[in-house]
Amino acid sequence: MKTPRILERESVLAPLMLTPVALYMVLLVGFPFLMAFVYSFSNVTVGNPEFQMVGFRNFAAVLHDPTFLKSLLNTCIFTFTSIATVLVLSNMLTELLMREFRFKWLIRFLIMLPWTAPIALGAIGYLWFLDSVFSPIDWLLRTWGLLGKPGDLLGPMSNLYWLGRPDLAMASVIVVHVWRLLPLATMIRIAGMNSIPREVIEAAQVDGAGYFRRLFHIVLPLLLPVISVTVLFSTLFTFTDMTVVWVLTKGGPPDNSTQVLASLAFLKGIQGGDLAQGAAVAIFFFPVLAGVAAVVLRIAKKAVVT
Numbered sequence: 001m002k003t004p005r006i007l008e009r010e011s012v013l014a015p016l017m018l019t020p021v022a023l024y025m026v027l028l029v030g031f032p033f034l035m036a037f038v039y040s041f042s043n044v045t046v047g048n049p050e051f052q053m054v055g056f057r058n059f060a061a062v063l064h065d066p067t068f069l070k071s072l073l074n075t076c077i078f079t080f081t082s083i084a085t086v087l088v089l090s091n092m093l094t095e096l097l098m099r100e101f102r103f104k105w106l107i108r109f110l111i112m113l114p115w116t117a118p119i120a121l122g123a124i125g126y127l128w129f130l131d132s133v134f135s136p137i138d139w140l141l142r143t144w145g146l147l148g149k150p151g152d153l154l155g156p157m158s159n160l161y162w163l164g165r166p167d168l169a170m171a172s173v174i175v176v177h178v179w180r181l182l183p184l185a186t187m188i189r190i191a192g193m194n195s196i197p198r199e200v201i202e203a204a205q206v207d208g209a210g211y212f213r214r215l216f217h218i219v220l221p222l223l224l225p226v227i228s229v230t231v232l233f234s235t236l237f238t239f240t241d242m243t244v245v246w247v248l249t250k251g252g253p254p255d256n257s258t259q260v261l262a263s264l265a266f267l268k269g270i271q272g273g274d275l276a277q278g279a280a281v282a283i284f285f286f287p288v289l290a291g292v293a294a295v296v297l298r299i300a301k302k303a304v305v306t
């Protein structure tokens with residue numbers, strides 16, 4: 001009996017295949033996280049060569065900062081509104097794309113484009129759409145008689161100033177982020193729908209179950225693990241994202257109306273030079289996201305077991 005080659009041994013091949021993943025986690029995730037954790041308990045700044053541990057002073061300062069509390073509220077609004085919208089729209093798109101029609105492949109390709117394209121480029125494109133002077137959206141509204149004259153539905157102003165008014169700025173940021181996340185959520189839902197046996201749906205139709213009854217009693221319970229994964233990834237991407245906010249508003253308009261925790265950490269730690277304060281804001285992500293991940297994975301596990 002020939003001795004198996006060393007790479008064919010499971011005890012050798014498995015650690016060898018996992019080594020790149022472990023190195024990635026340690027070098028690109030673990031080490032920066034450890035540095036941020038240490039910095040959050042220190043007084044380190046860009047211009048201060050001294051390094052002293054100050055305990056929980058940074059966290060106390062952050063929790064008493066009105067900007068942090070405003071950013072936390074904005075982050076919750078931004079995250080939960082985006083995820084709820086993505087779940088509803090992805091369900092609608094999934095229902096559409098599960099049907100047979102001409103050029104279905106082209107529609108799927110176009111839907112996936114926002115996810116494959118760099119988000120910074122997409123957000124810069126939306127800067128033109130939402131421009132205070134040259135917005136084509138405002139031009140359409142003026143053309144349709146909804147904006148620009150006294151008595152019009154949206155007011156007499158020639159422009160809505162999408163990124164200059166607190167309520168419209170937050171709505172604009174949410175819409176752009178939903179545009180970014182919707183393709184991924186839709187593809188996950190389509191994969192989940194394809195895993196449901198067609199016999200189950202057809203049997204429900206034969207029994208006279210309508211669309212909403214099939215949706216809430218058959219489809220959604222079977223898709224709960226898939227939906228849980230969608231919610232988990234969407235929460236992680238949204239809660240820690242600052243690209244859309246930074247490109248469109250940089251946390252403004254005034255009074256930090258669209259400031260979120262990720263952009264605040266960047267503003268304090270990188271632009272402000274206070275690495276300790278920025279690290280304290282960033283570390284706040286860990287318990288929140290760990291708790292969300294634990295809850296969502298527990299729900300998914302129960303759905304799989306049942």
